[in-house]
Amino acid sequence: MIKVVYLARLRDALGTSSEQIPAAQTVADLLIILRNRGGVWAEELAEGKAFKVAVNHALANPATALKSGDEVALLPPVTGG
Amino acid sequence: MIKVVYLARLRDALGTSSEQIPAAQTVADLLIILRNRGGVWAEELAEGKAFKVAVNHALANPATALKSGDEVALLPPVTGG
């Protein structure tokens, strides 16, 4: 199982703060699974949308491999400081 | 009369903190008067020595005109902060 965490504006837009996904080979695969839900998922996570993905608290890219137990986070553009 | 003030290392080297000079047309003239005393005066105030001159609290140059009542200060390189 892979834990997927949604933060800030994305959590509000998707109506979910976290969930478990059975399996995904890579970050790109996971995003396809999520987009295929359609609706806000397809819209908010569309190619070119400004969000980043972290795997186990480090920034990742589409090719980053996933394994069971990983925590993947979908991060809207940050606005701290 | 022109008041001449010597600060920090220059005061120590010249052994004087301030004095009154009867008259000088410009900063350059005043420096000639002082250098003509010879000894440490000629040495410390020689051309090319790193000191600056202020007239009435503003930095001046050799051509700056002087009048009675002015306060001229001879400043070694500053080291504050």
Added chain:
Amino acid sequence: MPVRIQTADFDISAEIAALRKTNPKIGAVASFVGVVRDMNEGDAVAGMFLEHYPGMTEHALQNIITDAHARWDFFDSLIIHRVGQLAPLDQIVFVAVTSAHRGEAFDACHFIMDFLKTNAPFWKRESTPTGERWLDARVTDDAAAARWKQ
């Protein structure tokens, strides 16, 4: 611990004193405080809620400090970032850097703030007269971080 995420306010003098300890090699302390403004993008802001991603935040900030140490010779640094509900005039963030001479302290402090703005997972939700809104990232923040890559 050079990175702290907290809801509580902080005291600048006390934090700088703790950072300096009694190291007599320190000649310079540069610091920065970020403050909540009552206006943003033309709208009145009554307050804001600051969210972060625990675990990743500490990791991201520590990485920024490590990057700064690779570029400048300085002694210590401290980052404090508040989270939770904040009001105008409240302190949000504090960065301080100690070094022997001022150039390193200024540059490392500025660098840490610029990358904190672009690389650390914090998000602001503002309360305005028309409701709550998540802040958008500022393009100028990306430009500020990018200039260090030159």
Added chain:
Amino acid sequence: MPVRIQTADFDISAEIAALRKTNPKIGAVASFVGVVRDMNEGDAVAGMFLEHYPGMTEHALQNIITDAHARWDFFDSLIIHRVGQLAPLDQIVFVAVTSAHRGEAFDACHFIMDFLKTNAPFWKRESTPTGERWLDARVTDDAAAARWKQ
């Protein structure tokens, strides 16, 4: 009064609070503290005496602030410089700048410190194991000020 010359120590938090007043447009406060080190140019320093040229000092510092205002959009600034006898670890100088955004506060604060080092009539006499000595100006300080002219 944005320029103060004093023998007394200062409290950073209190000074920043006074500078900010209750201006809710301020989003950024950059500040710098200079500190007496126990070593300089390879020699142990037991203490130092800071002299200045009263009247000209205030004038020179005010000019630096005026120059900074001409270059950057910021609200207020404060310069405190101590004079008299100081020991290692003592605070010497404090500069703080408030602005809406951080870039202006950082740059103006750094600029004020760089020109304070080269343009304000302060002199340090250090106590070392071989006696008292007046500090020489640092060439790097001239270079630091010169880079703002580019």
